Amino acid sequence: MLDATCSTLDIKDTQSFSKLATAYAEKSDLIKPFIEHLPTDEGIEAAIAARKSFKNNRALLVDVLKQQYAAYELSDKQQLHLEKLLREDTFTVTTAHQPNILTGPLYFIYKIVHAVKLADELNKKHTDKHFVPFYYMGSEDADLDELGHIYIKGEKRAWQTEQSGAVGRMHTNGIDNIIKRLKGEFGNLPFADEILSVCNDAYTKHKNIQEATLYLVNELFKSYGLLVLIPDNAQLKAVFEPVVTKELLEQFSYPLVQETNNELSRHFKVQAGGRPVNLFYLWDDGSRERIELAGNRYFVGKGKSFSVAEILEELKVHPERFSANVILRPVFQETILPNVIFIGGGGELAYWMELKAVFKAANVPYPVMVLRNSLMLMTEEDLHLQQKMKLNDKTMFESTNNIMTGIVKNLCLVCLETDVEQKKINQLYQGLIEKAASVDTTLLAHIAALQTNALKGLKELEKKMVRAEKRNHSESLKSVEQFKSALFPNNSLQERIENFIPFYAQYGNAFIRLIYDYSLLLEQKFTILKLTVK
Numbered sequence: 138m139l140d141a142t143c144s145t146l147d148i149k150d151t152q153s154f155s156k157l158a159t160a161y162a163e164k165s166d167l168i169k170p171f172i173e174h175l176p177t178d179e180g181i182e183a184a185i186a187a188r189k190s191f192k193n194n195r196a197l198l199v200d201v202l203k204q205q206y207a208a209y210e211l212s213d214k215q216q217l218h219l220e221k222l223l224r225e226d227t228f229t230v231t232t233a234h235q236p237n238i239l240t241g242p243l244y245f246i247y248k249i250v251h252a253v254k255l256a257d258e259l260n261k262k263h264t265d266k267h268f269v270p271f272y273y274m275g276s277e278d279a280d281l282d283e284l285g286h287i288y289i290k291g292e293k294r295a296w297q298t299e300q301s302g303a304v305g306r307m308h309t310n311g312i313d314n315i316i317k318r319l320k321g322e323f324g325n326l327p328f329a330d331e332i333l334s335v336c337n338d339a340y341t342k343h344k345n346i347q348e349a350t351l352y353l354v355n356e357l358f359k360s361y362g363l364l365v366l367i368p369d370n371a372q373l374k375a376v377f378e379p380v381v382t383k384e385l386l387e388q389f390s391y392p393l394v395q396e397t398n399n400e401l402s403r404h405f406k407v408q409a410g411g412r413p414v415n416l417f418y419l420w421d422d423g424s425r426e427r428i429e430l431a432g433n434r435y436f437v438g439k440g441k442s443f444s445v446a447e448i449l450e451e452l453k454v455h456p457e458r459f460s461a462n463v464i465l466r467p468v469f470q471e472t473i474l475p476n477v478i479f480i481g482g483g484g485e486l487a488y489w490m491e492l493k494a495v496f497k498a499a500n501v502p503y504p505v506m507v508l509r510n511s512l513m514l515m516t517e518e519d520l521h522l523q524q525k526m527k528l529n530d531k532t533m534f535e536s537t538n539n540i541m542t543g544i545v546k547n548l549c550l551v552c553l554e555t556d557v558e559q560k561k562i563n564q565l566y567q568g569l570i571e572k573a574a575s576v577d578t579t580l581l582a583h584i585a586a587l588q589t590n591a592l593k594g595l596k597e598l599e600k601k602m603v604r605a606e607k608r609n610h611s612e613s614l615k616s617v618e619q620f621k622s623a624l625f626p627n628n629s630l631q632e633r634i635e636n637f638i639p640f641y642a643q644y645g646n647a648f649i650r651l652i653y654d655y656s657l658l659l660e661q662k663f664t665i666l667k668l669t670v671k
Contacts, residue, residue, distance in 0.1 A: 158483030214362030276305025291626035302423035305347030328645035371457035408487035
């Protein structure tokens with residue numbers, strides 16, 4: 138049976154998050170002007186009240202979901218959620234992500250579990266309301282370099298394809314080659330056949346990436362009641378037509394974002410600047426082109442342009458051809474979902490914090506934003522190395538060089554630090570300064586320079602002794618590199634690089650359940666799970 142011990146760290150103690158993400162986790166006063174509600178119980182209540190004044194087309198949303206799930210047998214919990222969505226006292230807890238092949242990095246799984254766990258807890262707490270967890274698929278993203286690969290033990294496995302445009306609309310040919318390789322590597326693990334069979338069905342029995350991703354995520358989370366929404370849909374986009382029209386005619390979002398960013402940049406790094414028209418045009422072949430306004434015409438690539446009247450008619454007849462970019466995508470999401478909580482990573486929260494005024498101008502409620510859960514998974518082998526190196530949960534986040542230096546100083550018999558010698562040198566030169574001062578004050582600068590050079594030489598000697606001692610303990614230091622490469626692949630957090638498949642192949646669905654059991658709600662701390670098998 139899979140189990141774990143759990144510990145948490147403050148986000149700042151990991152030295153791995155941006156200034157903005159750290160400030161958000163700490164609910165700093167610096168973030169308050171750029172959000173509508175704090176991630177607290179009181180903030181959620183306020184978001185619910187605001188959402189009640191905005192009328193969603195719930196019947197359309199449910200109808201689109203039923204179309205998307207037409208070929209699926211819904212779990213009892215999914216069916217309940219669909220029925221409840223028609224009621225005005227039902228709200229959503231949403232996370233969003235692009236359709237990375239094979240789910241991409243581990244945090245794809247973590248943020249979905251976070252949404253599920255938070256919705257479940259809210260349902261227990263608010264018995265007069267209902268909350269539905271959603272994964273909103275960013276299927277119109279065109280960044281294949283980011284979405285078209287996974288990492289296994291730090292090694293990149295890329296999808297070889299010549300396609301371009303909206304990734305969600307791409308055919309899946311070639312992904313099966315990655316799955317075949319994974320089977321060769323992990324086929325002997327207890328649950329490898331189970332998860333690789335699901336992955337294979339996802340990418341060989343579905344015509345495009347967004348449908349494959351829907352199938353894969355549904356297989357992993359249907360028992361939890363998660364609903365997946367593919368927003369690349371003409372009916373849903375028709376609901377967003379008033380905001381798209383406002384953007385085409387007024388270009389309203391860009392100046393609002395620029396004004397906000399002028400204030401935001403005083404404290405944090407700005408995530409996205411936007412453009413005068415924050416919309417793309419989606420061609421039927423899947424290509425995605427910026428809409429550029431020049432004079433009185435809208436240019437959409439491939440030599441095609443529209444007059445004002447023509448583009449408004451195009452929007453009315455073909456709303457599916459209009460795609461929001463990073464600035465308007467959140468507004469579209471909150472227009473079609475009765476959402477009160479959005480769960481996102483530090484980068485997502487950074488650009489959402491630019492959009493408060495845009496939401497207000499579009500008359501769409503701004504949700505509570507929650508920084509997604511971050512976790513590190515440590516196997517029994519990792520734990521053995523941690524104990525061997527006498528690292529605690531905080532010091533293991535130090536750089537490889539710092540950890541190596543600390544281990545060497547602990548292991549060696551001769552003290553390699555020169556603090557005592559530095560103190561003696563300072564005392565020696567202080568005496569010389571006192572003597573020289575009574576003879577010739579012009580000598581003082583020369584003595585100070587000698588003192589500086591002496592201290593510098595001593596520090597260099599200390600570094601050389603440490604390097605020499607590292608060579609004497611090469612076997613111990615190999616353990617450091619092994620430890621860091623496992624938990625910090627490519628010098629990054631494990632969750633930002635590694636894929637979930639090896640963990641599922643080893644532990645099965647118990648792996649997802651464990652993440653659920655130890656997922657935090659609104660605490661916004663870093664979680665370390667030390668896995669054990671009983």
